[in-house]
Amino acid sequence: MQKYINPPKSDWSTLLKRPATDVSGLYDTVKKVLDEVKLEGDQAVARYSEKFDGYTGNEFQIPSETIARAESQLSDGLKAAIRTAAANIEKFHISQWQPMTRVETQPGVICWQKSVPIEKVGLYIPGGTAPLFSTVLMLGIPARIAGCKEVILCTPPDKNGAVHPAILFAAHMAGIKKIYKIGGIQAIGAMAHGTETVPSVYKIFGPGNRFVTAAKQLVSINETTIDMPAGPSEVLIMADESANPAFVAADLLSQAEHGADSQVILLTTSPDLLDATLAEVDKQVKVLPRVAGALGALEDSRAFLLTSMDEMMEMSNRYAPEHLILAVKDATSVAERVVNAGSVFIGHYTPESAGDYASGTNHTLPTNGHARTYSGVNLDSYIRKITFQKITEEGLRDLGPVIETMAEAELLQAHKNAVTLRLNSLKSFAINQ
Ligand SMILES: NC(=O)c1ccc[n+]([C@@H]2O[C@H](COP(=O)([O-])OP(=O)(O)OC[C@H]3O[C@@H](n4cnc5c(N)ncnc54)[C@H](O)[C@@H]3O)[C@@H](O)[C@H]2O)c1
Ligand SMILES: N[C@H](CO)Cc1c[nH]c[nH+]1
Ligand SMILES: [Zn+2]
Structure with missing residues (x-):
């Protein structure tokens, strides 16, 4: 894991780059297989x-x-x-x-x-x-x-x-x-x-x-x-001096072990926590069965010493991690300030593995910065919302002129006619009564 001490903000975008995940180079190979499956x-x-x-x-x-x-x-x-x-x-x-x-x-x-x-x-x-x-x-x-x-x-x-x-x-x-x-x-x-x-x-x-x-x-x-x-797994951890370096290291490695293309990020305001966590990562990674993949991921991973909680929050929101762990004091109120993340793990006793398996939240989450615009899988992912409307005769009498005015202004005469014909029929019906 590369270590950075208070890097200037102008360097953040470069330092927060993900490992290359562009798969468009595979399109030719992949298209051939897809076409053949379609045909045969x-x-x-x-x-x-x-x-x-x-x-x-x-x-x-x-x-x-x-x-x-x-x-x-x-x-x-x-x-x-x-x-x-x-x-x-x-x-x-x-x-x-x-x-x-x-x-x-x-x-x-x-x-x-x-x-x-x-x-x-x-x-x-x-x-x-x-x-x-x-x-x-x-x-x-x-x-x-x-x-x-x-x-x-x-x-x-x-x-x-x-x-x-x-x-x-x-x-x-x-x-x-x-x-x-x-x-x-x-x-x-x-x-x-x-x-x-x-x-x-x-x-x-x-x-x-x-x-x-x-x-x-x-x-x-x-x-x-x-x-x-949903690409290679990633986690960003914000930790202060209240965090336990062994817990933080284990959490970083839990996502690093997914494979060499994963990335893990540590942000801290404590120099002691930074050094102790990096030492723990070195110790714990050696005994993992998937050590090769985890070491590969660590090569492209980063640890930052920053000056304040505000800076940590700003950097995390810029990175938009798939998983965000808040190993800090008063983590519940810190969580209120999260704007970009797939899923958030609050406090020292909420490991990311809990969301991967059993807390109840979904682990299929947006990676590679897509947490800025995408939600993770949830019930809505399997649902469409169909809208319905029903307008009574009285309703159309009131709303009709609004629609006619707007349609005319958009130069869409047929839209207007769809209302005018109905309003006229209501008028003649009223006269004939
Ligand atoms: N973001 C998330 O929510 C999330 C959750 C779980 C896993 N993951 C990620 O999913 C990935 C799982 O990958 P995996 O490889 O273990 O399983 P996989 O099932 O995605 O891929 C295995 C398949 O790839 C195909 N394949 C292998 N080599 C090929 C080649 N050279 N050309 C064409 N096809 C080839 C084979 O048909 C094989 O069945 C990991 O990157 C992991 O981080 C992400
Ligand atoms: N962390 C993965 C999603 O990024 C999901 C997973 C499955 N099993 C263990 N972890
Ligand atoms: Zn996982």
């Missing part, structure tokens, strides 16, 4: 599953008996943990449901908004370097709460065609029945275009590596909607 369906899926995942079979849908058997392949401890996490995720996402609102904007003009689930959604669960069964809960539970009719899931198989039983168990808990062992570009292509085996969907959710991200970007141009740009 399962046959192309099979070819690329063999090439990229070493799976030579041509069975892609996981049978219901295999899904049911997954439960017996997991320890009771893991199943209990998954059930607790699922219950918290469910509780938090149910609380996001908004009741229908009906408003009479003026007499006889009634407007309302109704939440309607997206009918068909596809979930991509990464499986290249770790079986992310927690992501199944994060994407599958809100889809079920929203009421999406068709929820399908794709995840890469190993070369024997197997998928980790925890992924199958978590999918079963989320009520997902259609699970396909297909990974990478071929999975995104199959969900976007449909094949003989995989139905096409209207929206694709889920994180993934560079190839998955590029494929999602390409299919989102014409074919399918996607959730958001």
